[in-house]
Amino acid sequence: MKKYTKSIGVGFSAMALSIGATLVQAADTIKVGVLHSLSGTMAISETTLKDTVLMLVEEQNKKGGLLGKKLEAVVADPASNWPLFAEKARELLEKEKVDVVFGCWTSVSRKSVLPVFEELNGLLFYPVQYEGEESSKNVFYTGAAPNQQAIPAVDYLMNEVGVERWVLAGTDYVYPRTTNKILEAYLKAKGVAEKDIMINYTPFGHSDWQSIVSDIKKFGTAGSKTAVVSTINGDANVPFYKELANQGISAEDIPVVAFSVGEEELSGLDTKPLVGHLAAWNYFMSVDSDTNTDFIDSWKAFIKDADRVTNDPMEAHYIGFNMWVEAVKKAGSTEVDEVSDAIIGVTVPNLSGGFATMMPNHHITKPVLIGEIQDDGQFETVWQTAGAVMGDAWSDFLDGSKDITADWTAPLACGNYNVKTGKCSGQNY
Template sequence: MSPKLLKTSAVALLMGSALPALADCPVKVGVLHSLSGTMAISETTLKDTMEMLVEQQNAKGGLLGCELEAVVVDPASDWPLFAEKARELLTVHNVDVIFGNWTSVSRKSVLPVIEELNGLLFYPVQYEGEESSKNVFYTGAAPNQQAIPATDYFLEELGVEKFALLGTDYVYPRTTNNILEAYLKDKGIAAEDIFVNYTPFGHSDWSKVVADVVALGADGKKVGVISTINGDANVGFYKELAAAGISADDIPVVAFSVGEEELSGLDTTNLVGHLAAWKTRMGEDRVTNDPMEAHYIGFNMWVNAATGAGTTDVDAVRTAMYGQEFPNLTGGTAVMLPNHHLSKPVLIGEIQEDGQFDIISQTEEVPGDAWTDFLPESAVLVSDWKDLGCGMYNTETKTCVQIKSNY
């Protein structure tokens, strides 16, 4: 080697030793969303959103001197496979963070893996609450940010007197409906005026369920449907509503898990006026749903937290996440709370003839609550990972309840 090359190499080594390595390059972002199976209709767009966000961040210069790489896996709407793919992301691909899951059963499948390996998961979908993990940031809506306000809208604005709670048969609809049943009874709705029904993932024959809902209003009382139906089962449900000639004036439906993807290909003429309690809009031309916005907010908060911490280390990033602020897509500001939930507004959108939504109701930012006030066993619990270091702090006994995840 020539003297000139020796000198150049020495300078390079000296410079390298003087600058600490802020992150291992590339910074790997795990994307854990179903690209096949019954949930692909909802989750594929979230995978696309994450790839777009990674590309945009790289165009800005990456993170901590490194380029970002999206590592995409397909858990295929198979709940045990979600856990396997999460383990693969953390142990084989060595990702720095994971953005993923849709259904609560998939999240609960992943949770023990994330906690065992001290990973970091950003979960973007509305969910049932009743959970708080130091390894998860819940950027979707908690029940007090979606289910309760939507029910209030039915009661106060539409005068609904009887409720059909229709859900896919898994933990999110069942827990949410338990909360709503307690809430409705507290509001004076009689037990016999609440109809609850669950159907499997991918359910397609909705004739009997729709007939039962119609029968609920045989006495002339106003009936409303609160839907926690997930995935492509929504297609069959809305087709049956249209076939039965049910309009929003007859029986309004508010859905927590339906967006443009689920409505695509449907004749929405008979669906005009039905509602979704999560719709928002990005920019002037591009329409997006709430989970997409949640990934947008969560990703940018993670980037800012890692930048502030000077590392992608999970423990350091977690500490830097508290109090992170980022503009949401409705003109307000999302704030990360010590309970790993966001303050965010409640939006209710009405289905239009073109299959899109028109926002008809919007609140100020509402702080997400991990533990509902409407179940006695949960009303005494608070989550505070910043100061108390506890996700289940009992305010009566002044103790931290430690329950190991084992779903």
Template sequence: MKKAVLTRASKLFAVTTLAAGISLANAEDTIKVGVLHSLSGTMAISETTLKDTVLMMVAEQNKKGGLLGKKLEPVVVDPASNWPLFAEKTRELLAKEGVDVIFGCWTSVSRKSVLPVIEELNGLLFYPVQYEGEESSRNVFYTGAAPNQQAIPAVDYLMKEVGVKRWVLAGTDYVYPRTTNKILESYLKSKGVDAADIMVNYTPFGHSDWQTIVSDIKGFGSAGKKTAVVSTVNGDANVPFYKELANQGISAEDIPVVAFSVGEEELSGFDTSPLVGHLAAWNYFQSADADINYDFIDQWHAYTGDDSRVTNDPMEATYIGFSMWAKAVEKAGSADVDKVRQAMYGMTVPNLTGGMATMNANHHLSKPVLIGEIQADGQFDIVWQTDGEIKGDAWTDFLPESKNIVADWTAPINCGNYNIVSKTCGSAVAAE
């Protein structure tokens, strides 16, 4: 009996090695690039653009002769805005297709769902969207903004340049707004803002009736102190929110709204003339005045065949991620995940705003932070930017549970959550 099991196991082993051999043989002809963005369901509105961006970059790279003399081959899958499906599709990409790198995910919950699979199979994921931080995985490079590269500088701008004293933190009810608002609340309090001057408000996904909330904001703002709204309202709920703001006549001069999830693409769905002056904080705006940005926009228009298509921050993050990966593969002389990972540290590529993006040992980028005001044509006018690039901080310093945690994937620490006080790795688990 035991023998029978053994032979069956060895047969199975033989079959798997054979299969692995075949996929290895395939991999030698091309370098496979996985694209894991939702093309259907709720998130398709945002993620389809990023799929197109990756495909455009792949085509561009192939025109230049590919990488290491091999062509790049994109493998596109559709996780359909379904979080468990993200994990399944990742497994399919890594185990079945044998991709060398994956560009994908938008929501934090989809990334969390991919995480165990990508760590188990030692894959490589480039995540291009701003998020709440409190994470650093060996197998993920985060090319979007961490809270200290978006939320904190935006609040600083409002405090110092606009003189805001009263704060509304409005968000959709899920992990990114909740964590960001927790960070902001403790940051504001550390700057001497009274608890009575902070109003926190959460709404369900896709909330469409904003009458009461907007009129509450109006009331909160009529207490004699300069008031601003910090909005982490997500995706689809933004249009009715802004429409209601415009309808109730809240102009940016009275109560400015600074948003972290509203970019050029979200604004392309409606008339922005009543919203002129409301703000957004990003690391990139389409209006950035740099040659490389004009080239990128031209390339995007040529690729999509539509010169009214806009570019946005997650696209820039995808662009930076892809150029870094391509450069790292050439530097490492191989598409092997561990070699590429080592080559990534300290890697520098130009960003689209005229500066340089650097990959740090905590898997987060150094990027500039820009504040833009909404214009009548749906674009942003950059009114303020940080002096230089800000280094992304994986674990925020403004929450007690993550204050002592750092991420450093280079020797000697080699750890995604290292406690600098107890000098241990993985000892503290942050709130999710």
């Protein structure tokens, strides 16, 4: 009995010590929240981003941390469960008191955490290409807006490849629906007739593409060059491309340009039959630049796997993280309001040899690259925009958002200012 009491006593004192240690540590660290799914359907894409942030934090600590303090990553796993995203976000902000959060992949998860970040005045860096139509005071969008990915890709097909008939194929949820709405309006504005546009939606994880591919094949025999603009998400891409190859549709006949297929997705795929199909991104692993080579080397060393690939959302986190670091240095503080003000106009190198600047609408400047899939699962850049393109939060091609603009600098300080009525609705979601 006595023995037990003793060991309990030791236990308690050890606990007290460790609590003391964390308290001391807490005062000396800046907490960086990571809100990416590590289990469930989205784990396939988001786990990589969690590792990216951990790597960036480690590298920053090697450089001596930030404001004389060490950075400490706090990882939460929202398990691909949208309501859980909001809960975990609240936990990170209220309980862990993190200074910044890097996280989310799907639009629905972002929409789910948005009210939490606005209520608790947090700071979120969102790294994935998305449908736009949003600009929140508390969110910085480091992925591409539609005008930084979809529109240039369509321009490329129209002007360089001579495409006249369009198949807009997507998974049935908010990002493809909105993007296709924008693209449809854009194509019609360019004089494409209604009958030359075919729109098709499929459920999540669709695996039986026979009829749709056969329809696309038939649609492509109307005498003019046809292309598929694909916003098909995640897993469904593999069977889609397999079916295309099996039905004998090559990229030379009907090219598919995808907005959600990157190096990571291709690494789970036999790419021989896909050679020549296209993807539009703001970064490819194959880009030849010194910053990129360094980034790939440190990523492979960090993850201890020489075969791992890098991709576009990883670059977005790289840019976002460095922008945040610069802004904190500039503001001399990690206070959300001060950092948000300081970050606008901050310019950091991107991985494709250029620079990215944070704009007043909380979106960044990016170059747009079109790449053809190669048989080693990499992309060969076949076209790119002359300079960096500014992210446009509110599309110019949709009726509802044409007149809306976002500018978070004084005096406007509004995410959705209607230039016609001169009003700021204050509604973001």
